[in-house]
Amino acid sequence: MRVLFIGDIFSTPGMKVARDYLAQAADEYDFIIANGENAAGGFGITRKHFEQLRNAGVDVVTLGNHGFDQSEALELAEETPRLVRPVNYPPGTPGVGWAVFEARSGERVSVAQAMGRVFMDPLDDPFRALDDVLEGVPEEQAVIVDFHAEATSEKRVMLYHLAGRVSAVIGTHTHVQTADETVFKGTAYITDAGMSGVQASSIGMGFEEVHARFVAKLPRRFRPAGGHGTLNGVVLEIEGRHARSIRRLQWSAPTGG
């Protein structure tokens, strides 16, 4: 089974490049996951964005710390398991932290998301939360984990924790694609899949306002960077529970920057 994981889609340029890429490449994949927590101007996702991604061929949209910035996402999470939020949120949080889906190859694939706790808001233990998820998944089925976390060490220790037990641990949230993709004990891994959006930016936001906050120490409202986006992601080849390969992907429209 060939799986595409699209890294954090950031604002309008990220949505555009993701849809442009999928318009010509969605057929190449058996299953497509996209992190969409920054689709709405960097802060959350609306029903419109979710539907646009679904219509473009995305099977599951994962969230993160900005997942519920737009209240529409709270409603949406109650309506569909195809919007997956962190599994280690408090009990009673709307939506699901993992679910089982059917790929176009006919195989079953579980998608789970957990959020890290280093340099992030306190949450339940993501390691134990994912152990609990695995108890519910039949053996031999693919399991793909989006680990939305800040610290490289926490992400790499999640690989160690889940190695051989899941098909892939894909890091998201830090928005710069890392070059450490590997298959370790049958588990594909990358510390960060990168951001789908304007790369000449401060992880998606325009430089000017972020610079002003750092240098002048004055409050400035961040604005998403404008321009052509580049899609960042990874392509996974999975057989049963185990990954055979992981390949980084960076794509921009031929006419774009």
Ligand SMILES: [Fe+2]
């Ligand atoms: Fe995030």
